[in-house]
Amino acid sequence: MTATTVSKTRGGGGKWWRRSEPPGRDNNAIIGQRKSTPYLFSLPAILLVAAILGFPVLYGVWQSLYRRPSLGLPAEWVGFENYADMFSSADFWHSLNRTTIFVFGSLILGTALGLFFAFALFRIVGKLRFLRAVTVAPYIVSNVAAAVMFKILLNGQFGTVNQVIEFFGIDGPSWLAKPALAMVTVILTQVWTDLPLTILLLLGGLMTIDRSYLDAALVDGATGWSRARHITIPLLAPQLLISTIWLSYSTLTGLGVVLALTGGGPLKATQTMAMEMYTVAFRNLEFNQALAIATFILILNALITLGYVGIGRRYEYDQ
Amino acid sequence: MTETQHSDEPALAAATAKAARAVVGGEMETKQPAGTRARLLFRRILIAIPLIALVAWTVAPFLVTLSVSFKERAEVFADPSLIPSSPTLDAYREVLASESFTTSFLNSLIVGIGTTVLTILIGVPAAYAFARFRFRGRHLLLLFTLLPRLVPSIGLMVPIYRLAVVAGLLDKRITLIIVYTAMLLPLAVWLMVGFFQQIPREIEEAANVDGASLWGRLRYIVAPLAAPAMITIGVLAFREAWNEFTLVLVLTNTPGKRTLPFELYLMQGIEGIANFPGEAAFTILTVLPFILVYTRIEKYVVAGLISGSGK
Numbered sequence: 001m002t003a004t005t006v007s008k009t010r011g012g013g014g015k016w017w018r019r020s021e022p023p024g025r026d027n028n029a030i031i032g033q034r035k036s037t038p039y040l041f042s043l044p045a046i047l048l049v050a051a052i053l054g055f056p057v058l059y060g061v062w063q064s065l066y067r068r069p070s071l072g073l074p075a076e077w078v079g080f081e082n083y084a085d086m087f088s089s090a091d092f093w094h095s096l097n098r099t100t101i102f103v104f105g106s107l108i109l110g111t112a113l114g115l116f117f118a119f120a121l122f123r124i125v126g127k128l129r130f131l132r133a134v135t136v137a138p139y140i141v142s143n144v145a146a147a148v149m150f151k152i153l154l155n156g157q158f159g160t161v162n163q164v165i166e167f168f169g170i171d172g173p174s175w176l177a178k179p180a181l182a183m184v185t186v187i188l189t190q191v192w193t194d195l196p197l198t199i200l201l202l203l204g205g206l207m208t209i210d211r212s213y214l215d216a217a218l219v220d221g222a223t224g225w226s227r228a229r230h231i232t233i234p235l236l237a238p239q240l241l242i243s244t245i246w247l248s249y250s251t252l253t254g255l256g257v258v259l260a261l262t263g264g265g266p267l268k269a270t271q272t273m274a275m276e277m278y279t280v281a282f283r284n285l286e287f288n289q290a291l292a293i294a295t296f297i298l299i300l301n302a303l304i305t306l307g308y309v310g311i312g313r314r315y316e317y318d319q
Numbered sequence: 320m321t322e323t324q325h326s327d328e329p330a331l332a333a334a335t336a337k338a339a340r341a342v343v344g345g346e347m348e349t350k351q352p353a354g355t356r357a358r359l360l361f362r363r364i365l366i367a368i369p370l371i372a373l374v375a376w377t378v379a380p381f382l383v384t385l386s387v388s389f390k391e392r393a394e395v396f397a398d399p400s401l402i403p404s405s406p407t408l409d410a411y412r413e414v415l416a417s418e419s420f421t422t423s424f425l426n427s428l429i430v431g432i433g434t435t436v437l438t439i440l441i442g443v444p445a446a447y448a449f450a451r452f453r454f455r456g457r458h459l460l461l462l463f464t465l466l467p468r469l470v471p472s473i474g475l476m477v478p479i480y481r482l483a484v485v486a487g488l489l490d491k492r493i494t495l496i497i498v499y500t501a502m503l504l505p506l507a508v509w510l511m512v513g514f515f516q517q518i519p520r521e522i523e524e525a526a527n528v529d530g531a532s533l534w535g536r537l538r539y540i541v542a543p544l545a546a547p548a549m550i551t552i553g554v555l556a557f558r559e560a561w562n563e564f565t566l567v568l569v570l571t572n573t574p575g576k577r578t579l580p581f582e583l584y585l586m587q588g589i590e591g592i593a594n595f596p597g598e599a600a601f602t603i604l605t606v607l608p609f610i611l612v613y614t615r616i617e618k619y620v621v622a623g624l625i626s627g628s629g630k
Contacts, residue, residue, distance in 0.1 A: 037533065038452035045445035045504050046459060052479075052501030053470045060478035113376070120369030131370065133617045134377050139624050140609040142562030144580040145602045148587070149380035152387050152599060158399035160383045192380065197624055204625075253471035256564040260584050274473045281477045282569070290477050298474045305468040 057298065064291035075288065082292035092293070094268060095276035098183075099252065102272050105187040106194070106251045107244060113191065114198035114243060115236075119228065121199065122206045132200075139196045143256025150189040151176070151261065179269030182262050186270050190257045194250050198243045205239030206232070245308040252301055273297055381606075388599035395595045410596035414604060422575050423582040424604075426492060427561055430578060433496035434560035435553045438503050442552060445504075446511030447541065451520065460512065466505045472565040480569040490576045495567060499560045507552045510623075514548040515541070547619070554616050555623035558609070579605045 064082055066075035086092050121131060138146065154161050154175040162172025175185045209232065217231045233240070255274040258264065264271040264279065271279070273293065281290030387395055389406040398404055414420050449460045479498065488494045518541065526536050542549075564580040571577050577585075583601050587593065613620070 038448040038454035039456070041444035041448035041452075042454075042456065042459075044441045045508060046456070048441060048497070048501045049463070049466065049504050052498055053466055053475070053505075056475055056478035056482055057470055059482065060474065063478070063481070116369060117373045117376075120366070120373055123366045124370065131373070132621065133614065134374055136617065136621055136624060137377055137381070137613070139620060140558060140562075140613065141606055142564060142580045142583075144564050144584045145562075145605050146380070148583065148598050148602045149384045151587075152595060153380050153383045155595075158396050160379065160399075160401065163399055192376070195376075200621065200625055249468060249471070253473045255473055255476075256580075259568075260564070260587070277473065278476070281480075287477055287481060294474050294477055298469070298471075301471060301474075302469050305465070308468075 060291045061295050061298075063288055064295050067288045071285065082289050083296075085289065086292045086296065091268075091271075091276060092273075095271050095273045098269070098271050099273045101183060102187060102190075102258075102270070103248050103251045105183070106190050107247050109187060110191045110194055110198055110247045111240065111244065113195060114202050115233070117195070117199050118202035118206055121203050125203075125207065135199055136196045138193050141193065143193060143254070144260040146189055146193045147257055147260035150185060150192070154185055154188075176262060177266055179267050182266055182269050186258055186261055189261055190251055190254060193257065194247055197246060201239045201243045201246075202236060205236045209235050241308070241311060245304060248304055249301060252304070253297060384599045384602050387595050388603050390596050392594065392596055410600035411604070413597055414600045419574065419577075419582045419586070420579075420601060420604070423577050423579050426576060427578040430492055430495045430499065431557045431560040433492070434499040434503070435556040437496060437500040438507050438556040439549055439552060441500065442504050442507035443511055443545070443549060446508045447515055447537070449508065450512045450515035451523075460508075463505045464509050467502070472502065472563075476565060476569050479566065483570055488570075490571050490573050492576070494570055495560070495578070498566055498570065499556070499563060502563075502566075503552075503556050503559055506555065510552060511545065511548055514545055518544050550616075551619045551622045554619045558620075558623070561609075 063075070065077060065079060067078045067082060068075045117135070121128060121135070124131070141149070153159055156162060156172065156174030156177065159172070159175075161175075165172040173181055175181045213231055213235065214227065217227050222230065253274060255278060258270055258272055258275050259278065262270045264275045274297065277290050277293040277297065280286050280293060382401065386401050386403060388410050389403045389408070390398070391407055391409060394403065394405070448454070449457060483489050483494060523536050523540055526540055531539070561578075562580060563578075564584065567578050567581050568584075571581065583598070583605060586598055586601060
């Protein structure tokens, strides 16, 4: 009884923080609470995130402007020299090239497989439960475990994939020993670990498409592939965008799969930028130089993310 | 109804069906003539093929790993068939007896539970504050939602390592717990804020009028309602701590302190000739705890996964 009267006096409609407050209440809408409570509640989280995510990144960017003349000596201010060295290093451009192939390869394969599987699941959406569980399973596997699994699956001598290939009379290659195939293996493994989210996103998109569009297309005689190509996929644009951004984030900044599977080899064929940063930092022990690469990755990633936020907003306003 | 009258004219029938669907709102059952049964079967097969491909794509890596884990080292090469001719548990015995597995399993368990508890302890009150109270600092929420995208672990690797060295925090489980918690908090807070905003504040106000204190409200009203979201966050946090590799790689360097992914990574490098059954058994044992509870927690995993996309 009291509850309804309270809510009525406060008036319906609009966001709660815009509602007119009844007289005699303090600013915080729920009575009987101290002014300090919200700060008490939120400060631990804010401080922890600032200390572990915020501060180290700023510290890293600042430190990328320093350099140790040699190990053991104190670091000296060198301005943007680390960045100049980075841009004039052949290894850096090689790793940028590898990253481009890695990101675009994963994007193309991931999006194609994601669409294919999402369409397949959409047909049987009613009895999805078991298949959804199967679809999501790779998400609970760590990058290292996924790398071991693919190493066994694609082994040159006993791998199941090669046995299937040999069944058709073709000699199976040793996947991780050949530079081009090593990149393919890394992309396959990365896509395997990232695909659950792509599929779920696209499936969610498919389920929200207004059926009348599809029916109208059917009336106009569009079926199968042409319907998918001209109606469904354009309507999936927002979800495709999110999954694209997510896949590029995951591949651009991902280290686990590459490190555990190839360690950058053979012949630096899979030496992505993340791998290059790791090598410079923890094999060459040039931390300040590595921080320049890390900063470059962060900026690239931020540009993609902010682009996503901008485009994402536009979609929100459209709807 | 009208549909059966016009069923000999396909275009019209489709149009009426559309109209009927628009009125009824549900799927209309259309009767199939007997001649199309073969086509129906063909369609069924056409639908089944991609689904089989999906299952094969997802399950094949698990299956081959499971298969190899039941073989002996020599048998892996001699008999590459998927079903081992003489299955043995030797690899599992070897892994379970090795100190690298037992200590890292324990470490992963401690770090996983610690991260889960800390994330909920710190994240849930913060989310509640962001969702319910008006205070200076509410605008930080927007920054919170962007942070996990802007700060990937690759950017943290070197700075956090350097800071941990200076602070003497290398090789400590508590360091891992705190770092993982911080990595997950933005996501956890974002997820919980959305959830808290769905709980009508009138319920809380009613309890308030009836004399419940803030703690009473949290304990008896908010917490029970928020339980599913908290489980999602817990699963998310545990998974992150259990699987994280990039940061544990730089934050630990002595054998007794590593977690499972790090030990599995090292296992590949140490031995000259790869011990495939051992690696496979190690992998299976790493995934097993999740698989065992997977059917129960699957929907929370899915919820966490989708929230992880940054929407």
